Amino acid sequence: MSKTALRPPRGMRDFYPDDFRRRAWLFDHFRTVGQSFAFEEVDAPMLEHAELFTRKAGEEIVDQLYHFELHDRHLALRPEMTPSIARMVIAQAGSLRMPVRWFTVTQNWRYERMTRGRKREHFQWNMDVWGEPSVTAEAELIAAIFSLLDQVGLPRGEVKIRINSRALLEETLRKGVLAQRPEAFAPLCVVIDKLDKIGADAVIDQLTDSEGAVGLDETSAREVVGLLQLRDLDEAARHAPAGSHAFEELKRLFSLLEAYGVREDVIFDASVVRGLAYYTGIVFEAFDAAGTLRAICGGGRYDNLAQTLGGKPIPAVGFGFGDVVLGELLSDKGLWPELPRCVDDLIFPFGESEREAAIQIATRLRGQGRRVELILDSPKLKRAMIDANRIGAQRIWMLGPDEISRGHAKVRELATGKESEEPINPD
């Protein structure tokens, strides 16, 4: 066996018991929040037809897919959950009571360069609403995100959510610099998504690149970048067409979020457009207030996806929330809780002649729903006590020849040191 084969592939993780308890703790919160919003949990295959993903995002993502061909089928590990959910909704659209509210907790894969907060395999909590065109759905989803953040112990203010509307930007630009060429809007979004990363000058360079898909003149490009600097909703509205529907929706969303009690932690930010091609309306992303990490989660409205995939049009909105960046944030803030093993009873037979009685006790207690570790080897009592202490057991049951002859086990409460006798076979 080569040395590399003894390690997980790059970007993949092992979960040892300590890691797994954290993961389970986090997933529990994902599920608790999903259920508390009355969303239903669903799942789909982790392996899908590669076409499900390539169709939506174009050819570039093929390079990031874990994919292979087998028996003339081209299959891929899912890089995100939305296409699979869309597939499921489309398949049963006729019988589903809309709006559909579903959530998932799934593993996803994406072959790309690793950086902090990004691996090649991660778990993602997804919540989606299908069949609801109004921003009541967005508000509910954003409220769910804050609910999760509350649950994991992040104080309000540590995480903010930036919100924008692609629809508002599109309306504004069609009135002005893109009046003659609406088709340039999508590539324009791709360029301006980079504003934070490459800076205004580089964005203007790309927008004015005569070889590029956007091809604005410099004055127009500066105007666009200027629009992205807006952080005041009313000011953004003044640039939009009169009676803008997108603006009304944004305003309604913010007022709904006020009712949810999260208005303080959401920000209008005209530069948020998100990278995925299928977003059509409201887009949002959560980030740590210090701004040191990648986005914690992100989502938006994708009203055209169902139709793009070959179904009837169904409006939809959702978000994906990964486990990695949130985990980094909890580590940075020292907010991971102590997650001890939860063993109730440790059963210790001094010798093999007491094992049968030990098994009877263990079986009975397990039947009562207690978590019971039966000592399998033959350590000294001191060793067993240390172990009991370490795993956080409440009680240790000691069984020696004396106890057997009296039909009782000696039971010690670890916390108090108090010892008592319990019958081996109570009736």
Add this chain to the structure above:
RNA sequence: GUGGGCAUAGCUCAGCUGGUUAGAGCACCGGAUUGUGAUUCCGGGGGUCGGGGGUUCAAGUCCCCUUGUCCACCCCA
């Protein structure tokens, strides 16, 4: 893909300009007289110094290659 840092025990690391047999803390295992947890004390196991090649009387230390990892950029959710 580009540039840089790091790689020594299970973990975190020390090891000065090359120089005896590579260390510490924690962890692990054992003991401190009969079947009882903490602290303490004593003892123990464990390292191809990431891998390969080179320079040298001598390499953990210097050089080259390689693999892994982290950071920044690039790219992208």
